[in-house]
Amino acid sequence: MSAEQHAPSATEYIQHHLINLSSPQTTGGAYNFWTFHLDTFWVALILGFVFVALFGLVARRVSVDKPTKFQLFIELIVELVDNHVKEIFHGKSKLIAPLALTVFVWIVLMNAMDFLPVDLLPLLGQKVGLHYLRVVPTADINQGLAMSLSVIILSILLGIQAKGAGGFIKEFFTAPFHAEGMGMKIVLMPVNAAMQCIEYGSRGLSLALRLVGNMFAGELVFMLIALLPWWGQLIPGSAWAIFHILIVVLQAYIFMMLTIVYCSLAVEEH
Amino acid sequence: MxxxxxxxxxxxxxxxxxxFTWKxxxxxxxxxxxxxxxxxxxxxSAADKAKNDLELVEKRIAEELRKAKTQAAEIIAQAEKRAAQIVDEAKDEGRAAGEREKAAAQAEIEQQAHHAREELRQQVSLLAIAGAEKILRKEIDSSRHADLLASLKSEL
Structure with a gap:
């Protein structure tokens, strides 16, 4: 680690902050698909446990008559998600609402890691021998893509469940462009198939990139602010953090809404 | 990236x-x-029902109250009528009794008057006869004129 020899330049500082703790550790050199981001994995897992623990505890001790304030807070979130799902999703699946809840809370928690001082965990990590650490899992494209692809695959499965395999394949080749004659139908088949692939692909990609891009940019701004002299950090740091509260919740909300929308689009007839 | x-x-x-969330x-x-x-x-809904029930009960109470009032008024009217009747009857009876007593008294008065008149007549006739006797003693023989005297006595 170069910091021990000399103070890092701004570029070095930022580059260093953008390297994941991975296995095997790469430092931004040659691309190797079989690297595994340990920091993303563990932070996401721990925050997942936090979510499951908080909600699971409330769910276990749920009281209809005498809810605690914390239960009411949890219920507020659950009700928000449930209302959106009821409004948008008209299929039979009972999985969508829990899925949307998980997506929302988990992403909020992961995004909220941005609020920790940008150097806090990496410095602590250095003390225990972790030379690289990125603390915001949602600023890692893997986290966003993993979720968005899961959602897209799930929406395809829901479509197959709702329309049957035959119905789904038929739609794959006959929508979005409809034709009357047999000949035209055959002509449009590859076009439709291509359109459907693009549709699913772009859904997955845009869903992931929107979230990751926002969080990555947010993290980057925090790093830039951290590069300012100490007396100049307070005001821009506070301002960006306050603004970031909005982004954190908004991005999670958008991801949740789009998850519901994509699932409902999949089960609806074209 | x-x-x-x-x-x-x-x-x-x-x-x-x-x-986990799902399950x-x-x-x-x-x-x-x-x-x-x-x-x-x-x-x-229970509160609504209770409100409706309350309204119904209030209506029934009002109804019962109204009925009771009219009944009471009827009873009072009847009682008043009866009282007036009793008073009238008593008056009538009193009047009848008074009249009866009056009639009895009158009858008695009449009877006594009659009696007195009869007595008076007898005495007057006796006096007349005595007067006549005194007058006639001098000139009329009482035995000769007995018929005349008797007819006189009855006419008086």
């Missing part, structure tokens, strides 16, 4: 979280919410 094998790890964590977190929470919503709805 290239995707790598982390994808699978993150997808796995995501899947586990979703499954263990969502059902009790939503059940509690629905139960509470149901209770609130039940409570509201």
């Amino acid at each position: 290239q995707p790598n094998a982390s994808l699978f790890g993150q997808a796995l964590v995501f899947a586990i979280l979703v499954l 263990f977190i969502w059902p009790p929470l939503i059940a509690a919410l629905e139960e509470r919503a149901k209770r609130i709805a039940d409570g509201l």
Whole structure:
């Protein structure tokens, strides 16, 4: 680690902050698909446990008559998600609402890691021998893509469940462009198939990139602010953090809404 | 910013979280919410029902009160009528009794007057006869004129 020899330049500082703790550790050199981001994995897992623990505890001790304030807070979130799902999703699946809840809370928690001082965990990590650490899992494209692809695959499965395999394949080749004659139908088949692939692909990609891009940019701004002299950090740091509260919740909300929308689009007839 | 094998790890964590939420977190929470919503709805409908019941009861009370009032008024009217009747009867009776007594008294008076007149007549006739006797003693023989005297006595 170069910091021990000399103070890092701004570029070095930022580059260093953008390297994941991975296995095997790469430092931004040659691309190797079989690297595994340990920091993303563990932070996401721990925050997942936090979510499951908080909600699971409330769910276990749920009281209809005498809810605690914390239960009411949890219920507020659950009700928000449930209302959106009821409004948008008209299929039979009972999985969508829990899925949307998980997506929302988990992403909020992961995004909220941005609020920790940008150097806090990496410095602590250095003390225990972790030379690289990125603390915001949602600023890692893997986290966003993993979720968005899961959602897209799930929406395809829901479509197959709702329309049957035959119905789904038929739609794959006959929508979005409809034709009357047999000949035209055959002509449009590859076009439709291509359109459907693009549709699913772009859904997955845009869903992931929107979230990751926002969080990555947010993290980057925090790093830039951290590069300012100490007396100049307070005001821009506070301002960006306050603004970031909005982004954190908004991005999670958008991801949740789009998850519901994509699932409902999949089960609806074209 | 290239995707790598982390994808699978993150997808796995995501899947586990979703499954856990689906199985263990969502059902009790939503059940509690629905139960509470149901209770609130039940409570509201019960309150509505109670309000309606109260209105009905109030209406019935008013009705009963009205009935009772009219009944009371009827009873009072009847009682007044009866009282007036009793008074009238008593008056009539009193008047009749008075009249009867008056009649009896009158009859007695008349009888006594009659009696007195009769007595007076007798005495007057006796006196007349005595007077006549005194006058006639000098010139009329009482035995000769007895017939005449008797007829005189009856005429008086």
